[in-house]
Structures are given as structure tokens and as C-alpha cells.
Amino acid sequence: MSDPSPPPASRPSTGARLSKFFGERRWARLLLFAIVGLPPLVGVVGGPLILMYRLNAEVKASEAYRQSLEAVRASSVVREAIGSPIEPAYWTEAQIVYEDKVRYAAVRYDVAGPDGKATIEYDASFVDEVWTLARAKAKFSPEEPFVRIWPAGGKAKSSADPPDDDVSESSNDAAQPK
Numbered sequence: 675m676s677d678p679s680p681p682p683a684s685r686p687s688t689g690a691r692l693s694k695f696f697g698e699r700r701w702a703r704l705l706l707f708a709i710v711g712l713p714p715l716v717g718v719v720g721g722p723l724i725l726m727y728r729l730n731a732e733v734k735a736s737e738a739y740r741q742s743l744e745a746v747r748a749s750s751v752v753r754e755a756i757g758s759p760i761e762p763a764y765w766t767e768a769q770i771v772y773e774d775k776v777r778y779a780a781v782r783y784d785v786a787g788p789d790g791k792a793t794i795e796y797d798a799s800f801v802d803e804v805w806t807l808a809r810a811k812a813k814f815s816p817e818e819p820f821v822r823i824w825p826a827g828g829k830a831k832s833s834a835d836p837p838d839d840d841v842s843e844s845s846n847d848a849a850q851p852k
Contacts, residue, residue: 733768733781738798738805745810745824746785746794752823755814756787776801790814796824 733739746752747760763784771778777800785792796810811820 729768730764730766733766733779734762736779736798736800736805738779738796738800738807739766739781739783741805741807742781742794742796742798742810742824743785745796745807746792746812749812749823751821752785752792752812753787755790755812756785756792757789758787760785760787779805794823795820 743762747758752760763786766781766783768779768781779798779800780795781798782793782795785794791814793813794810795813797808798805799808800806807824809822810824811822813820
């Protein structure tokens with residue numbers, strides 16, 4: 675007599691294998707998180723990023739930013755220190771104060787040239803729908819003081835606009851921005 679061979683082992687279905695591997699509750703939790711938890715998470719993370727992008731774009735679109743970048747590019751002091759062409763970095767730091775119909779801005783951004791980098795700071799005011807550059811200064815290393823690049827030579831715009839304490843005077847052939 676021959677020994678009967680054992681019956682072939684039955685193979686579980688694909689769904690049963692996945693259910694066994696992941697567990698049904700894990701799938702339900704993942705689905706619940708995708709439906710309920712993911713949209714608020716995207717809003718909490720994405721909302722501030724969109725806001726930062728929009729504020730940065732608004733500062734860079736202002737006339738004062740354009741004027742300060744013109745002053746930086748026209749400054750012989752900046753060109754000698756970092757070379758030319760001079761390109762601004764993407765991000766800016768800005769503090770804008772609103773008072774009645776006047777806005778004041780203090781903005782900081784970095785620029786780079788072929789020979790180095792500099793940090794630019796400028797002050798501007800927004801009166802009668804027009805941004806006006808008050809002063810711009812550059813710093814080429816953390817150890818050095820800021821150098822006034824606009825108005826040229828560190829001259830104050832008016833008697834109400836005294837020179838900064840942390841700015842060294844420089845003779846500069848930068849043309850005043852329009």
C-alpha cells in the first residue's frame with residue numbers, strides 16, 4: 675500500500691495576507707488620518723509658508739527695495755568689496771510699522787558678487803502711495819561696521835535724519851536712486 679500524500683496547503687487570499695500583515699485597524703487609522711488629520715496639518719504647515727512667501731514678495735516688489743538695490747549696484751564701495759554683477763539673495767527680513775497713512779520699513783537682505791557677500795540694510799517710508807528710501811548701508815563681514823552707501827558719503831538727508839552711530843563714513847560715487 676502506498677502512503678497517501680498530504681493534501682495541498684490552501685493559500686490565503688491576497689486581502690487576507692495584507693490584512694494579516696498590516697492589520698485592519700491600522701488601515702482604518704491611516705484612512706481616518708488621511709481624511710481628518712491631513713488637511714489641518716497641511717494648513718498649519720503650508721499656511722505660514724505661503725504667508726512668508728507673500729510678505730517676501732511684497733517687500734521685493736516695493737519701490738524702496740528697487741531703489742536700495744540700485745544704490746547697492748551703483749556703489750563703488752560695494753563693487754570693490756564683492757565684485758560685479760551683484761545679485762540679491764531670495765529672502766529678506768523686514769519690519770514694517772503702520773502709523774495712520776504712513777508706513778516705515780527697516781529691511782535687511784544679503785547680496786552676493788563674484789568676490790564675496792554683503793548684508794544690506796535700508797530704511798524707507800511710504801507716504802502718499804510712494805516708497806522713499808531714507809538710507810542704505812552695507813556690511814561686508816561680521817567684524818566690520820556698516821558702511822553708508824546711500825545717501826553717498828554718509829551725508830544725512832536732512833537735519834532730522836542724523837547719521838547712524840554704527841555706520842562708518844565712506845566716500846562713494848553712488849548716484850542717488852530716482
